[in-house]
Amino acid sequence: MSNYGPDEFDSVPTQRSGDLAAVPDAFQRLWTPHRMVYIENGQDPSEHACPFCRAPEFDDETSFIVARGDHAYVLLNLYPYNSGHLLVCPYRHIATYDQASPEEVAEIGSMTQTAMRVLTEVSRCDGFNLGMNQGRIAGAGISEHLHQHIVPRWALDSNFFPIIAKTKAVPRLLGDVRREVAEAWPS
Numbered sequence: 001m002s003n004y005g006p007d008e009f010d011s012v013p014t015q016r017s018g019d020l021a022a023v024p025d026a027f028q029r030l031w032t033p034h035r036m037v038y039i040e041n042g043q044d045p046s047e048h049a050c051p052f053c054r055a056p057e058f059d060d061e062t063s064f065i066v067a068r069g070d071h072a073y074v075l076l077n078l079y080p081y082n083s084g085h086l087l088v089c090p091y092r093h094i095a096t097y098d099q100a101s102p103e104e105v106a107e108i109g110s111m112t113q114t115a116m117r118v119l120t121e122v123s124r125c126d127g128f129n130l131g132m133n134q135g136r137i138a139g140a141g142i143s144e145h146l147h148q149h150i151v152p153r154w155a156l157d158s159n160f161f162p163i164i165a166k167t168k169a170v171p172r173l174l175g176d177v178r179r180e181v182a183e184a185w186p187s
């Protein structure tokens, strides 16, 4: 789809998506509210360390974090398959689930349960896809740091965009979704 240049959004504060934690995929996004919270300037992985290690160093709004636990934290995926696509990550830089400690496994599990309840409450979704891609061969965008995907699903959430244009319609802005999920997250 079209690439917006900074000139067209002079009045909009922008942020490099490459500075944020996320799992890139093959899809482009069509941000349907027609207002941008950030402008894509490309990601240069060599420029900085692991994004999932860096994300907790910044405030929740900057990193799109919705909840922080003792061993793991939850953030919005910058490349969502659907509005409310969350990732649960251990703080520790480990690649695969079998490397997680019992405490990390327990908290990743309990945060996944909480995320499902919160997303059901705030977004009235009909179902979920949960999963971890282990290793680049299995589709992990950032294979070096374990992350569990939580993708809310609605009965009519699929459309023709992914097929014809490798583009997914994401109807809600990340900042709005982050605030809503964070506010509904039990303390």
Ligand SMILES: [Zn+2]
Residues within 6 Å of the ligand: 050, 051, 052, 053, 054, 092, 093, 094, 144, 145
């Ligand atoms: Zn890491």
